[in-house]
Amino acid sequence: MVxxxxxxxxxEAVRRALADVEPLGAEKVALSESDGRVLAEDVRADHDEPPxxxxxxxxxxxxxxxxxxxxxxxxxxxxxxxxxxVGRKRIxxxxxxxxxxxxxxxxxxxxVVMMEQVEEAKRGDGEPYILVPDTYRAGDNISxxxxxxxxxxxxxxxxxxxTPGVKAVLxxxxxxxxxxxxxxxxxxxxxxxxxxxxxxxxxxxKIRNSNAYTLVSQVHQxxxxxxYYGILKDDFDLCYEAVRNALEEVDVLVTTGGxxxxxxxxxxxxxxxxxxxxxxxxxxxxPGSVTTVAKWQGKTLFALSGNPAACxxxxxxxxxxxxxxxLGAARPYLKKTEAVLGRDFPKANPFTRFTRAKVDFQAGxxxxxxxxxxxxxxxxxxxxxxxxxxxPGGTEGYxxxxxxxxxLLNGEDTQWTVN
Numbered sequence: 001m002v003x004x005x006x007x008x009x010x011x012e013a014v015r016r017a018l019a020d021v022e023p024l025g026a027e028k029v030a031l032s033e034s035d036g037r038v039l040a041e042d043v044r045a046d047h048d049e050p051p052x053x054x055x056x057x058x059x060x061x062x063x064x065x066x067x068x069x070x071x072x073x074x075x076x077x078x079x080x081x082x083x084x085x086v087g088r089k090r091i092x093x094x095x096x097x098x099x100x101x102x103x104x105x106x107x108x109x110x111x112v113v114m115m116e117q118v119e120e121a122k123r124g125d126g127e128p129y130i131l132v133p134d135t136y137r138a139g140d141n142i143s144x145x146x147x148x149x150x151x152x153x154x155x156x157x158x159x160x161x162x163t164p165g166v167k168a169v170l171x172x173x174x175x176x177x178x179x180x181x182x183x184x185x186x187x188x189x190x191x192x193x194x195x196x197x198x199x200x201x202x203x204x205x206k207i208r209n210s211n212a213y214t215l216v217s218q219v220h221q222x223x224x225x226x227x228y229y230g231i232l233k234d235d236f237d238l239c240y241e242a243v244r245n246a247l248e249e250v251d252v253l254v255t256t257g258g259x260x261x262x263x264x265x266x267x268x269x270x271x272x273x274x275x276x277x278x279x280x281x282x283x284x285x286x287p288g289s290v291t292t293v294a295k296w297q298g299k300t301l302f303a304l305s306g307n308p309a310a311c312x313x314x315x316x317x318x319x320x321x322x323x324x325x326x327l328g329a330a331r332p333y334l335k336k337t338e339a340v341l342g343r344d345f346p347k348a349n350p351f352t353r354f355t356r357a358k359v360d361f362q363a364g365x366x367x368x369x370x371x372x373x374x375x376x377x378x379x380x381x382x383x384x385x386x387x388x389x390x391x392p393g394g395t396e397g398y399x400x401x402x403x404x405x406x407x408l409l410n411g412e413d414t415q416w417t418v419n
Contacts, residue, residue, distance in 0.1 A: 058115045060075070243255070
């Protein structure tokens with residue numbers, strides 16, 4: 001007898017998948033190894049930045065009052081200050097110091113004139129001087145101590161991924177080691193006797209396994225670690241033992257295929273034999289309505305569809321936020337925004353539809369154009385999609401140029417509001 005499953009809303013499914021999910025803790029890594037990791041501590045400034053008043057240009061440090069006359073000011077150049085050096089002389093009346101970008105402002109000076117804005121010359125005795133044609137005010141062209149940030153202030157909050165810009169801040173404030181979230185280990189199985197590996201020739205009735213490799217890449221994009229266990233044939237005992245053994249080694253388990261209600265769809269039965277708590281086994285969505293999520297001894301188990309599009313969407317909607325939450329990310333969800341729909345969807349659908357799409361700006365507006373076949377078994381659209389169009393279920397279709405919600409596949413957000 002075929003099991004009757006009751007679908008739940010996507011938002012409710014996300015909420016159940018995230019129930020009791022917590023960050024895994026922290027570890028220290030070298031700054032050079034921190035790319036893409038999630039900060040487990042706030043990054044604070046260990047000094048004022050800039051740490052002293054400094055010149056933002058190659059030029060001359062001077063007293064602004066000396067430029068206030070009616071004609072060009074003639075100033076004697078008394079020393080040169082290179083970046084990394086400190087001026088040894090105080091700038092007095094009608095004096096200036098040649099100064100390089102980043103060097104400290106010498107005592108007595110209160111402005112800087114750019115090198116190309118003066119005329120340099122030498123007197124008869126060989127002493128250098130400059131002619132400054134313009135008038136300057138105190139503070140002109142000076143980067144003041146602490147104007148970027150003050151010592152002790154938080155520069156980057158915990159939960160932020162380490163990007164090149166974040167890494168620059170870490171290096172500036174002396175973080176030779178960085179406290180980051182521990183990365184969850186995600187076990188991956190592909191199930192189905194019909195599957196071939198990527199190096200096998202296509203034969204009648206068989207297809208190559210693409211989902212497992214897609215999932216490995218999706219796991220890596222979250223910052224977690226993927227452990228691929230291979231293909232499981234349609235044998236219940238074999239599948240159960242493999243799943244049970246893998247659960248001893250991973251924090252999260254993801255399977256693709258075997259999640260429906262067919263004769264060889266074993267994942268539901270495996271979860272029951274494990275005595276796992278099934279959070280849900282059907283979602284009011286297309287593709288991927290048969291997505292199943294369960295909890296077992298503090299671990300989350302995902303049984304995703306075997307259809308490529310459904311597997312991909314199920315991971316992005318449910319697995320991704322769980323992994324990002326385990327990593328302590330402040331923004332675990334896909335970024336939602338609005339776009340102009342690129343073509344008609346006349347067919348009504350009782351479930352919310354997530355359509356692979358390419359989004360770009362046209363005439364100042366974000367446009368979302370569906371890609372390829374809108375079917376759960378279509379794999380080629382995944383190579384070109386950068387968003388999912390969200391079409392809520394209902395009795396009517398959607399017309400081209402309608403304003404719709406889209407989820408950006410490379411974006412991050414703090415909230416989830418799709419039904």
